[in-house]
Amino acid sequence: MATIYDVARQAGVSPKTVSRVLNRDAPVSDKTKEAVTLAMDALGYVPSHAARSIKSNKSGLIGLITGAISNADEAANHAGLPELFIVQGAQAVIERSRKTLLISDTGGRLDRVPDLVRTFQEHRVEGILYVADYHKPLELTLPGRGIPKVLVNCFDDIGTPAVVPDDEGGQYALTKAVLSEGHRSVAYMTLAPTQEATKLRLRGYRRALAEAGIAFNDDLVQAADLFGSPGEHQLIWDALDKFFAGNSRPTAIFCGNDRLAMAVYGILRRRGISVPEDVSVVGYDDHRLISETLYPALTTAELPYSAMGARAAQTLLELLAGQTEAPNAPIRISGQIRLRASLIAPRTQDRDNIINLKGRSEI
Amino acid sequence: MATIYDVARQAGVSPKTVSRVLNRDAPVSDKTKEAVTLAMDALGYVPSHAARSIKSNKSGLIGLITGAISNADEAANHAGLPELFIVQGAQAVIERSRKTLLISDTGGRLDRVPDLVRTFQEHRVEGILYVADYHKPLELTLPGRGIPKVLVNCFDDIGTPAVVPDDEGGQYALTKAVLSEGHRSVAYMTLAPTQEATKLRLRGYRRALAEAGIAFNDDLVQAADLFGSPGEHQLIWDALDKFFAGNSRPTAIFCGNDRLAMAVYGILRRRGISVPEDVSVVGYDDHRLISETLYPALTTAELPYSAMGARAAQTLLELLAGQTEAPNAPIRISGQIRLRASLIAPRTQDRDNIINLKGRSEI
DNA sequence: ATTGACTATGACACCGATGTCATGACATCC
DNA sequence: GGATGTCATGACATCGGTGTCATAGTCAAT
Numbered sequence: 001m002a003t004i005y006d007v008a009r010q011a012g013v014s015p016k017t018v019s020r021v022l023n024r025d026a027p028v029s030d031k032t033k034e035a036v037t038l039a040m041d042a043l044g045y046v047p048s049h050a051a052r053s054i055k056s057n058k059s060g061l062i063g064l065i066t067g068a069i070s071n072a073d074e075a076a077n078h079a080g081l082p083e084l085f086i087v088q089g090a091q092a093v094i095e096r097s098r099k100t101l102l103i104s105d106t107g108g109r110l111d112r113v114p115d116l117v118r119t120f121q122e123h124r125v126e127g128i129l130y131v132a133d134y135h136k137p138l139e140l141t142l143p144g145r146g147i148p149k150v151l152v153n154c155f156d157d158i159g160t161p162a163v164v165p166d167d168e169g170g171q172y173a174l175t176k177a178v179l180s181e182g183h184r185s186v187a188y189m190t191l192a193p194t195q196e197a198t199k200l201r202l203r204g205y206r207r208a209l210a211e212a213g214i215a216f217n218d219d220l221v222q223a224a225d226l227f228g229s230p231g232e233h234q235l236i237w238d239a240l241d242k243f244f245a246g247n248s249r250p251t252a253i254f255c256g257n258d259r260l261a262m263a264v265y266g267i268l269r270r271r272g273i274s275v276p277e278d279v280s281v282v283g284y285d286d287h288r289l290i291s292e293t294l295y296p297a298l299t300t301a302e303l304p305y306s307a308m309g310a311r312a313a314q315t316l317l318e319l320l321a322g323q324t325e326a327p328n329a330p331i332r333i334s335g336q337i338r339l340r341a342s343l344i345a346p347r348t349q350d351r352d353n354i355i356n357l358k359g360r361s362e363i
Numbered sequence: 364m365a366t367i368y369d370v371a372r373q374a375g376v377s378p379k380t381v382s383r384v385l386n387r388d389a390p391v392s393d394k395t396k397e398a399v400t401l402a403m404d405a406l407g408y409v410p411s412h413a414a415r416s417i418k419s420n421k422s423g424l425i426g427l428i429t430g431a432i433s434n435a436d437e438a439a440n441h442a443g444l445p446e447l448f449i450v451q452g453a454q455a456v457i458e459r460s461r462k463t464l465l466i467s468d469t470g471g472r473l474d475r476v477p478d479l480v481r482t483f484q485e486h487r488v489e490g491i492l493y494v495a496d497y498h499k500p501l502e503l504t505l506p507g508r509g510i511p512k513v514l515v516n517c518f519d520d521i522g523t524p525a526v527v528p529d530d531e532g533g534q535y536a537l538t539k540a541v542l543s544e545g546h547r548s549v550a551y552m553t554l555a556p557t558q559e560a561t562k563l564r565l566r567g568y569r570r571a572l573a574e575a576g577i578a579f580n581d582d583l584v585q586a587a588d589l590f591g592s593p594g595e596h597q598l599i600w601d602a603l604d605k606f607f608a609g610n611s612r613p614t615a616i617f618c619g620n621d622r623l624a625m626a627v628y629g630i631l632r633r634r635g636i637s638v639p640e641d642v643s644v645v646g647y648d649d650h651r652l653i654s655e656t657l658y659p660a661l662t663t664a665e666l667p668y669s670a671m672g673a674r675a676a677q678t679l680l681e682l683l684a685g686q687t688e689a690p691n692a693p694i695r696i697s698g699q700i701r702l703r704a705s706l707i708a709p710r711t712q713d714r715d716n717i718i719n720l721k722g723r724s725e726i
Numbered sequence: 727a728t729t730g731a732c733t734a735t736g737a738c739a740c741c742g743a744t745g746t747c748a749t750g751a752c753a754t755c756c
Numbered sequence: 757g758g759a760t761g762t763c764a765t766g767a768c769a770t771c772g773g774t775g776t777c778a779t780a781g782t783c784a785a786t
Contacts, residue, residue, distance in 0.1 A: 001487065003772055014736045019774060027733060044508065046484040050413040050422070051772035055741050059413070084447055091468050100482060103466045105454050119463060121409040124364065145407065233658055259656050262625070266658025269632045290653075293622050295596055295629025366742055377766045382744060390763060414742035417771050729786075737778080745770080754761075 002043035010039035022047060053124065060099045062316065063120035064090060065113060066131040067106045081257075081285045081303050086131050086152050089309025097317055099126070110140055117144045127316045130154070131309070135164055135196045148319045152312040153305075155330045161319065162330040163312040167197045170284070170301040172204030173337050174254070177299075178282060179212045182345045183252040187243040189236070189264065191225040191256035198223070198256065201284070205254070219246045225256055236263050240271070251279060251346035258283035258290040261298055261342075280343040291338065299343035302335030365406035373402035385410060416487065423462050425679065426483035427453060428476060429494040430469045444620075444648045444666050449494050449515050452672025460680055462489070473503055480507045490679045493517070494672070498527055498559045511682045515675040516668075518693045524682065525693040526675040530560045533647070533664040535567030536700050537617070540662075541645060542575045545708045546615040550606040552599070552627065554588040554619035561586070561619065564647070568617070582609045588619055599626050603634070614642060614709035621646035621653040624661055624705075643706040654701065662706035665698030 004022075008015040013032060020026045021036040028036075039045075053059045066083050087103065094101045102123060104116040120128060121144060128147055132138070132154035142149060142160075151162040178186055188205055190198045206216050222239035224232070243250050255261040261283035268275055275281050276296060283291060283300035291298040311333055318324040367385075371378040376395060383389045384399040391399075402408075416422045429446050450466065457464045465486060467479040483491060484507060491510055495501070495517035505512060505523075514525040541549055551568055553561045569579050585602035587595070606613050618624040624646035631638055638644050639659060646654060646663035654661040674696055681687040 001484075004774095005772075015772085016737085016774075017735060020735085023774085025774095026735090029734060032734080046481065048417065048487060048772055049485040050417045050487065051741090052774080053741095054411065054413045054417060054743085054772085055774050057741075082445075082447070084445070088468075092470065095468075095470075100465075100486075103464075105451075105458075107455065107458075118409065121364075122412040123463075124411060124413065232656075259652060262653070263656050263658050266628065270658065289622060290625075293595075293626050295626050295633065367744095368742075378742085379744075379767085380765060383765085386744085388744095389765090392764060395764080411742055414771090415744080417742085417773085418744050420771075727786100729784105731782100731784090733780100733782075735779085735781100738776090740775085741773090743771090746768090748767080749765085750763105751765105752761100752763080755759085756757105 001048075002045040004045070004047065006043055007036065007039045007045050010043060011035040057124075059124040059126060061102050061120075061123055061125045062094050062099050062127050062129065062313070063102045063104065063117075063123070063125040064129040064131065065104050065106065065116055067108050067133050081287050081305050083131050083133050083153065083305070085305035086309035086312075089306035089311075090129055090131075090152070090313040091309075093310045093313035093317070099317075113140060114143050117142065120144065121147070127320050129309075129312055129316060135167060135200075137196070148316060150312045150316045150319070151330075152308055159326065159328065161315055161326045163308050163315065164330045164332055165197075165303055165305075165308060166332040166334040167200035168204040168207075169332070169334050170204065170303070170337075171201035171254075172208045174282060174284070174301045175205050175208035176212075177337050177339065178252050178254075178280070178343065179208060179214070181252075181280070181343060183280065184214060184346075185217075185220070185248045185250045186252045186254065187220040187222075187250035188254040189239050189243075189256060189260060190221060190223045191260075193223050195225075201256075217246075217248055219243075220248065220250060223256075224260065233263060233267065236260070236267055240264070240267060252282060252343065253279060254282050254284070256284060258285045258287040258298060258300055261300070262290050262294060265294060276342050276344045277347075280346070282343055286335070286338050291340065294342070296341035298338075299340045300338050302338060304333045304335035307335075308333045364411075365408040367408070367410065369406055370399065370402045370408050373406060374398040420487075422487040422489060424465050424483075424486050424488045425457050425462050425490050425492065425676070426465045426467065426480075426486070426488035427492040427494065428467050428469065428479055430471050430496050444650050444668050446494050446496050446516065446668070448668035449672035449675075452669035452674075453492055453494075453515070453676040454672075456673045456676035456680070462680075476503060477506050480505065483507065484510070490683050492672075492675055492679060498530060498563075500559070511679060513675045513679045513682070514693075515671055522689070522691065524678055524689045526671050526678065527693045527695055528560075528666055528668075528671060529695040529697040530563035531567040531570075532695070532697050533567065533666070533700075534564035534617075535571045537645060537647070537664045538568050538571035539575075540700050540702065541615050541617075541643070541706065542571060542577070544615075544643070544706060546643065547577060547709075548580075548583070548611045548613045549615045549617065550583040550585075550613035551617040552602050552606075552619060552623060553584060553586045554623075556586050558588075564619075580609075580611055582606075583611065583613060587623065596626060596630065599623070599630055603627070603630060615645060615706065616642060617645050617647070619647060621648045621650040621661060621663055624663070625653055625657060628657060639705050639707045640710075643709070645706055649698070649701050654703065657705070659704035661701075662703045663701050665701060667696045667698035670698075671696045 004015045004018050007018045018036050020028050021033050066087055091101055106112050128144060128149045129152060130142060131152045136154050138151060138154045138156040149160055151160050155162040155164055209216055222242055224235045224239040255264055261281050264281055265275055273279055283298045286300045286302040291300050367378045367381050370381045381399050383391050384396050429450055454464055469475050491507060491512045492515060493505060494515045499517050501514060501517045501519040512523055514523050518525040518527055572579055585605055587598045587602040618627055624644050627644055628638055636642055646661045649663045649665040654663050
């Protein structure tokens with residue numbers, strides 16, 4: 001690979017002058033400039049990032065750690081929206097700021113994080129983004145003292161800046177949307193109860209019910225998350241059984257994510273229950289591959305991964321520029337509600353029955 | 364950030380000795396080694412990749428260009444398996460060889476490729492992987508003369524090494540699997556006819572039919588690919604109409620990908636047709652998020668993206684090491700057939716009817 | 727004509743590593 | 757005991773750029 005010295009020799013000038021042409025940081029006569037440009041083209045010269053960064057002590061690199069890439073194959077044990085969307089949002093912002101994103105992958109193994117950070121340090125990254133696969137507390141202490149960091153989709157208790165989804169607000173808005181259609185008995189098939197998202201969203205669900213004056217019914221909340229294992233479909237059958245066994249037969253069902261909703265579609269139909277005529281189904285994530293393709297298309301709440309990635313990157317860049325103080329609480333990002341065909345108003349007789357609350361046999 | 368000089372001063376030795384401790388390339392007394400190690404820890408010293416690479420003229424970097432990251436949000440106009448799985452396969456291999464993968468994203472805009480390659484050149488990448496979002500001819504001439512490259516999921520006509528899926532073989536195997544269940548009238552709802560995959564897979568489909576002595580029936584092949592647009596569901600309705608209108612009512616339906624199969628599930632059921640009792644449904648891709656979650660679970664052919672990425676990375680590394688000549692034809696990677704609940708043997712009366720081939724009204 | 731301001735350019739040092747070569751202290755061998 | 761070899765270490769140059777400073781030339785103002 002040609003160096004600045006080769007270009008200088010070819011153009012008959014000093015390396016420093018070539019540098020000036022490259023960086024436009026000092027006047028160079030048109031004639032010289034042209035000779036240099038010609039020489040650069042002839043030699044296919046591209047300046048060396050390494051040489052520059054060693055001198056300037058700035059790498060222009062931002063490191064990003066994720067499990068997205070490897071996890072993708074394990075189909076994500078949680079199988080919500082892939083973290084990849086977060087990476088995408090971050091990438092766009094980083095690139096616009098003329099820095100380069102160095103993406104590293106844990107391969108699903110947290111114990112590899114120190115190695116990855118070490119590699120980042122060798123490359124003298126200016127900041128680090130750490131992306132979790134779903135909303136959760138950070139499971140480890142990040143090494144790399146002194147390097148600014150922003151957590152995405154996770155948070156810790158030592159004040160590291162963090163960007164997380166507004167799960168409570170999302171489920172609250174989603175529930176309000178369903179209630180405003182006239183539904184009064186709304187079941188909720190959640191993800192694992194230990195998940196941060198489940199706790200927060202349940203809070204939003206209850207808040208919306210309370211505001212509408214509807215009593216919370218414990219029987220209408222069932223967990224059914226067990227990705228990929230053959231037992232999951234059974235879990236969903238069971239949850240649906242419980243929903244429809246009680247007196248307050250639901251006219252709409254929330255699902256912890258769109259994937260769960262996809263399975264629910266199939267099972268409901270197998271049981272002779274039509275979506276949305278007999279029961280409305282609502283997901284979470286707006287995983288468009290699913291939500292737009294399912295028939296009928298799925299009403300769901302956007303999990304704003306792309307926006308979260310963008311916001312995290314932006315926060316990191318501002319920290320690097322010294323423009324901001326680190327935020328003292330996680331930044332919560334809200335998503336849109338996507339109304340699609342799977343949600344319609346409940347049948348009138350259903351409403352009546354709900355009001356009577358008795359004398360109903362299983363469908 | 365501490366430098367090797369800081370460490371040397373702290374340990375009371377020369378920088379060169381610190382270098383020797385780092386690289387273990389010359390004997391150092393135990394006492395000195397310990398002093399140096401202590402100093403490195405105390406200062407949190409990490410060697411500078413830039414300084415090393417400038418001296419050694421080796422970057423240890425491999426560049427990868429993809430649209431996966433940004434495309435993901437556009438939900439991939441084709442919406443097959445995300446290229447991301449290719450990246451994952453490549454990442455694993457590259458990392459094992461102790462090199463670092465530099466991932467860049469086109470953001471879906473091909474005209475940005477030259478910029479990305481330029482950035483790669485500044486970083487002095489040793490090789491480049493170019494990943495296409497689906498099997499297709501390469502749409503541009505890659506810049507970066509002299510840098511070894513391997514194409515993944517695409518190919519050109521100037522002999523650049525390439526790794527592609529074995530579409531013909533995949534559909535052939537899938538068709539044989541369906542025929543061996545006893546099906547004799549098998550419809551095929553394809554992706555866009557212009558797509559490489561469609562052409563190749565049709566070839567495999569026809570070959571399997573021919574070998575089984577079944578005449579190819581043009582009415583049983585319909586294209587229905589139009590991702591995300593609201594018109595797609597209508598397209599699928601129409602295709603199904605045509606399948607079921609003719610005399611040779613199919614007992615199994617191939618879909619161009621798993622996403623299409625997902626939509627077909629919903630529409631078939633809406634029409635009162637049960638999967639798999641009335642008709643078997645088969646996808647392509649083994650997009651596990653879909654294939655394992657759908658109810659009933661989907662029979663499909665694996666699109667071996669991860670293996671393709673791995674193979675491409677391995678090929679590139681071998682080229683760099685001078686171990687191999689560039690292959691003179693694209694390397695075709697085969698995937699597994701995944702048999703799941705959506706495929707069962709056809710009803711006996713269906714077989715009989717097929718044999719009679721007449722007097723059948725629409726279902 | 728002299729001065730000062732400005733333009734265009736080059737010499738040289740330096741960034742943080744490592745390769746080359748030199749050197750001093752011992753150990754080994756005939 | 758002197759020649760030779762090995763070990764442990766350091767001085768110095770070098771990689772490919774850029775920052776600092778110096779210098780020569782041009783032009784307008786005094």
